[in-house]
Amino acid sequence: MNVKLVLLILAIIITAGTFYYTQDLVKELEKSEREIVELYANSLEFIAGPTSNEDFTFVFENIIKRINFPLILTDSSGIPTSYDVGSGNKNIEIDSTLTQSEKEAFLKNKVQELRKIHEPINVTYNINGKEQIFNKIYFGNSEIIQRLQYYPFLQVIFAFFFVAIAYISFTYLKKTEQSNIWVGMAKEIAHQLGTPISSLMGWVELLKLKSQHPSEVINISDEMGNDLNRLNKITNRFSKIGSKPILKINDIGLVITNVTKYFEKRLPQTGKDVELIYIQPKPINLMLNSALFEWVIENLIKNAIDAIGSDKGKILVAVQEHKDVVEIEVSDNGKGINSKNRKNIFKPGYSTKNRGWGLGLSLSKRIIEDYHKGKLILKNSILNEGTTFLIILEKSLKKNSEKIKNERS
Structure with a gap:
């Protein structure tokens, strides 16, 4: 199989798997945070009830403090009434230099932003047998969810770089191997031809010395023929490579x-x-x-x-x-x-x-x-x-x- 295609498929699988896992994790966290908001809404309903005279320290210590995401409490018409709910700086941050009217405008804009993220949760009271909405809770995502939402995109970038680096490395190694083969082939051809060529040169020198001895010249010519046959064998061998x-x-x-x-x-x-x-x-x-x-x-x-x-x-x-x-x-x-x-x-x-x-x-x-x-x-x-x-x-x-x-x- 094509190595480049394998790398691409591997990158797609890694990215898709990471994206699916991250989105599933985000949904679970969003569900958990919504349950916290619903519990907070139920607590407000219970506290405002006409028969309630309990100590609600537990509610404020164990529920409200768990709110570490943007949350704004409004009246039934959507006018913000409270925003400093939860664990301090992880909730809504407002510039302290803003005037009261500027703060109100800022919170109204924030409510519209939160509405786009999640549907608000209504806080209702039973009055004369009828459920009436007295408050609405608008909330966003915690910092960890926001990070996780961007994580798949980072993973895509990392996967792209992984494929790019792997492709470049593979191409470089392939070119290096091809270069080594060509260099090796050249050396091997020279190595193979060296022996018969050296022998032929030696036989030529002997011919010069033995030119007056016909019988020895015949023997030398036979050996020269053997070396020439060997050269022919070498060319024949290299022609067989690859077939x-x-x-x-x-x-x-x-x-x-x-x-x-x-x-x-x-x-x-x-x-x-x-x-x-x-x-x-x-x-x-x-x-x-x-x-x-x-x-x-x-x-x-x-x-x-x-x-x-x-x-x-x-x-x-x-x-x-x-x-x-x-x-x-x-x-x-x-x-x-x-x-x-x-x-x-x-x-x-x-x-x-x-x-x-x-x-x-x-x-x-x-x-x-x-x-x-x-x-x-x-x-x-x-x-x-x-x-x-x-x-x-x-x-x-x-x-x-x-x-x-x-x-x-």
Whole structure:
């Protein structure tokens, strides 16, 4: 689903939920305040009754003091008679510098304002069996209700900023990721092309030296042909990125052998004393795209070579066959990977070196997990001792091919 749409829907849900809850709370508070006013009106009716001779201290201490909202008591015609009811400054405030006539005009205007907020409550008396209105109580909302009424609008503003900030952040992260991918792709292409190009340059120099020895020239030309084929493979691999590759039955041992033989002849050109060990297992047929799977093994071996310093290095490629899966381990005795970097090594564009690893491991993981429905993990790594990567592939051709078929459909 579109992330931007999700953010918008989330903001709408938050705003609508908050608005509904706030309005429900406001209604409950308004109901409670109206009950207080009605109780106050009933108290006035009872106090004014001809038979009343009770002590009304309780009424004034427990009812009137609870009035913390604007309230004006008028006569039956709407002329204000009292406004200083309730808990002091939370009721009607009038400028003390106003004249009496100005105060009366102010209160009349206030009555009209309160009428728009709530219907007045009538104070009635029974005279000769008839109910007559002697007073009217006009009241408004308390300060807390007024605040709550504005709260949904503030929530809308906050939701808008939330969506805006989330959108900007998402866009920035997406652009950063795209930038990292392009940078990583450029590094990876240079990294991939580096080995065969260096080899070709070396073969050219040898040709100059061995031009008088036809047999050696033939061998050198064969190796140059291998490097040119490798360049063709590299371009073919990059052309497959983003499309569904065709998987065929391949002997995984032979596929890995093709890679190790290529590196064995070119290890001396790295300037490092590195031994590449690979024991070819018995034939194990799996659904593979041989070109892409070779790329994965090459990436892991290259990373192992880069991790080995000036000391004698050893790279071991081991294949283990189990009941349901086949495991391929690529181990080295190099410098290892720092613990803080381990969680990032498969991220596009991430690299701790000037070249390589920008996309190599990221692409390798995608090739194994997305295309071959297997797993590529960092099994272990110890600083200054070495690193082991593990590839796990389904052994069952039927099960493996069904996974791939379902993914394509």
